[in-house]
Amino acid sequence: MRKGWLQFLLAFLLIAVGIILVLENLGVIEKTLYFSWGIIIAACLTIIGLKLWWDRITGNGGSWMAGSFLFIYGVLVLLGKVNVIPFTFGDVLQLWPLLFIYIGFGIFLGGSKPKFRVEVDTNGGDGKAAKKKHKKQHMVIGDHQYTADNWKVEPMELRNVVGDYHFDFTKAFIPEEDTPISVKGWAGDIKMLMPEHLEFRIEAFVKAGNISILGKKTDGINRTVSYETPGYQEATRRLTVAIELKAGDIRVDKV
Structure with a gap:
């Protein structure tokens, strides 16, 4: 990852920790710091997944498969942390059906395809x-x-x-x-x-x-x-x- 992205992630972590600690001190939330770190880690996985997916879309590397997996995993853990669904970090094996989806998309989007190269002909010109x-x-x-x-x-x-x-x-x-x-x-x-x-x-x-x-x-x-x-x-x-x-x-x- 580039330096700019690491700086962004560090800044996000510091902001997230600060907000959570302030809310704990004000009594808005009554969770331990350990629980808060679980939310932070899940949020980081979600953001990293989005970053990998976006880089793939814009042609700057990345991976739509790894990006989508981390995003889905992070979101599910976040939902589990706020008691919306019963899902924890240890439930990652429950996502094994995603393999079928990835294989299906790989068959649909993969395979051989013509490579187009657009060139400018400058013969006889001034360049x-x-x-x-x-x-x-x-x-x-x-x-x-x-x-x-x-x-x-x-x-x-x-x-x-x-x-x-x-x-x-x-x-x-x-x-x-x-x-x-x-x-x-x-x-x-x-x-x-x-x-x-x-x-x-x-x-x-x-x-x-x-x-x-x-x-x-x-x-x-x-x-x-x-x-x-x-x-x-x-x-x-x-x-x-x-x-x-x-x-x-x-x-x-x-x-």
């Missing part, structure tokens, strides 16, 4: 495009609209867990260069509207769902569609798009 940084956006839940008049197209790496994307490139300002766009998500719909004379290439993959690119359709499990306009290779003003979804629909139309 400025190679130095251009991608706009990165990591969200958990939410919809995203790129439909404003004259919105500026720039290199993008977009990540989402649940949510829809709508791109209207007919209203966009598209620079005279190869602009890479990468969109990844777990569940949602992605729609793109291309102008008539724009050159582009699209690599689309969906684990379970539908893909429709200019009338070229496919649906089912582990579906991939690749499309490239006739003048893409020679064009200086073009889009290079990679889309990857676990579940959902991908649709690209042209007007």
Whole structure:
């Protein structure tokens, strides 16, 4: 873990201990410090689980399996400490059915899948495009609209867990260069509207769902569609798009 995260955890522990001790001294709670430490440990497990899960979502390492287990375990212990359910630290073996859930998700989300790499072609150019940084956006839940008049197209790496994307490139300002766009998500719909004379290439993959690119359709499990306009290779003003979804629909139309 990084230093910032350790500092955050230490700060949380100190704040939690201080609050609990104040409440004990005021007689608000009548528990021993030993009991209070049980709550603190359970809370720390919950927070660490969330951190691991969030790091996995945002592509900064982490583990959704370990994160979700620690989160569930910590929450159950906390509920047991406040007498909501009968659960203690020693009841961890009762969570063994989670193995089936993890195996199921591993089968659904795992397996081989195409690896998309979006590159900017700078041959014959001045190399400025190679130095251009991608706009990165990591969200958990939410919809995203790129439909404003004259919105500026720039290199993008977009990540989402649940949510829809709508791109209207007919209203966009598209620079005279190869602009890479990468969109990844777990569940949602992605729609793109291309102008008539724009050159582009699209690599689309969906684990379970539908893909429709200019009338070229496919649906089912582990579906991939690749499309490239006739003048893409020679064009200086073009889009290079990679889309990857676990579940959902991908649709690209042209007007």
